[in-house]
Amino acid sequence: MEGKTLARIGAIVFVAFAITATVIEMTRKDEPAPARAVPVLQSPADPLRATLRRCQRLGEAATGNADCLAAWAESRDRFLGRTPAPAASNSNEGR
Template identity: 40%
Template sequence: MSARLGFRLAAAGFALLAILVAALQARRPAPVSAPPAATIQQPRPIDARLARCQAIGAEGAQDPDCLKAWNDARTRFLGVRRAGG
């Protein structure tokens, strides 16, 4: 047997082994993970104000409390104040 034939047989065997391992892995059922534990968090006061503003819809665009709540939320997330707000 020549070295060239031996390398070809080894490569073919490796390819067959890889296909076999992939097929066996595909048949294995996915692991069942436990659902994440539900944590109940109390909404912060600013979140309650934003929820109220969302509930009143378009009227929130003229509501001073909503404008202040949105500005506070923007400042909290972005760390910058909006000019005129």
């Protein structure tokens, strides 16, 4: 008899817990989250990003475009955490 009584008490506690959780969930007022003007994942306007998108639309022709090559180099440097190399001076300028 001891086992049956313990099982009954356990079942009553479980049912009481389930009913309490259900009542709490049903009485909870769901307030919609405030809408944000800007999506969370969207970063501020980045000229490099715009250039990379333009180069993406160019397709294979972008491989010969100097602006695209420079944008890819800058993007690669950002990704790898490198500081951009200083602009090399043209050795024919003084001649």
